[in-house]
Amino acid sequence: MSANHRSFPLSRVATTLATSACIGGLLLASTAHADRSEWPQSFTMGTASQGGTYFVYGSGWANLIADELGLSGGGEVTGGPTQNLALVHSGDIAFGMTTMGPAADAMSGNSPLAPGVVMDNVCAMFPMYETPFSISALTDSGITSISEIPDGARIGFGPAGSTSDTYFPAILAELGVNFERRNGGWTDLGGQLQDGLLDVIAFAAGIPIPAVSQLEVQTDVNIIEFTEEEQAAAIKAFPVSEFMIPASTYTTLEEDARAVSMWNFAIAGCDLPEDLVYEATRITMENNDKMRSVHRSAATTIPENVVHNHVIPFHPGAARWFNENGYEIDAAQIH
Template structure:
């Protein structure tokens, strides 16, 4: 799967201009639609960097609106950029979105971000980690006093893993931030004792790491899951199948949160409807590009219980028979 996703990314790179530049596209299919949109994605090594261009390409083909991609630190920065309309579309986990909507996360500085709207459900983000087998680390509690890497500072794992470790009472010696590929490299070089991450599975950088040496996958005990879900209600218990990674050897007990695509509320209703329809009606095509898209289906719209859907997205889901309360639809 990793090889297929890497090949897809390479194909996109070959057909699109440099990241951040707007690709040429045909005239938009409806008058009044913008000629181009920019999507906030994330740093290399995580799922957003692959998933974003996959659905963006589908949306571009369906609408005639050119979509370019801006590398970001992840959900936090995507929300900031969409709120400011520096990008029009992006992706986030719902835990980070809840912090933004309520203005309660430290990174929000008390500001409520109310310009963002939900587009469609993407996939669940399970929190788990890896350590080199030779380290002898097999449990999260052994990370007390150790050096851990948690991905980009503005991403979901960078935001939540420090909270998770604090909630469990496991104080690491140091928490380091960086791209997924950088974290994996630091682990192999012995600069990190563990690399903890959260994204769609399989995490590309985890899959790459297990091809470079023996690793141990880190998950949570039943008691840890109970403690985390009680303290952080945006987290839910889950399982990663043993077959997800080549060397996991067992099912992994995890906590996770769902991801959603988002947009600025000012985008036109018909354009958003066309984008959502293009993605949701062609799940098999999206899954061919990235395995995490197996969960990108209309039924998972219910995973959002607080962030208003864009009216164009709400129209699509209601046509599909998905019940959305009026409080979750806003202009």
């Protein structure tokens, strides 16, 4: 990864869902008056593995921003929140998505990908959604609760270094589960579960999780919830909070399912041009209907939820939009 934060090697797009669009007079007035002299010609949004919410949300967001700003941009498959922090910090990608737990580690120099490196070129843009920690197993496994997960169960925790892989094994160990740890993309793990190569998948992803929805179409699935005692134990030991997965999320669920969750925020390189980040934030915050069409989890991608970031300093461009629109961000929280 490059250490030159201003080199903007942003044309490296593994999965480009948007191409350069000349939209001229269709640009909103504020965009037309933005200082674009230092803007890159293209950008990349770091997501996570295919089959997960990050990939769908991030690629769709990149498409929206590219269309609105007349740039070339797209989503890139990555290892998820922890790797996104490192890639944004180094300047290898412009934008990314992360959760508060890995962000706190990165800000304090405790990222497992770069121990001792304080990632101070990472700035917050806007709130995304809460990531529930949920567990799925095939119905014919007979597993209906966390306590019924058998000793030595083969559990898929998502991509190595992801939020799920960082926190879910520790949470299950805290709850007394003994397991064999497996990693991979969500789509791949879903296939392994269906083929009998895994016993359980422990997801940390925005809902509905595409891989779970696909499994529901193909087979019978159990969505395993936390008991009240298990939920309380997880909250006491880890940076997570109470969450209920609405019954409407999956056809399998007949009632809301108890879980825990962690907030997600979009991030940007702190040295990206202020007007670029301002416009990206404005478009996102003022077009929630378009964001919801990208993914249902974007229902909480609204300005009011900016208060859930107590970890990452805000990019000046993002902070300017929030402050102009009555969502006060203290100067001490701005990079």
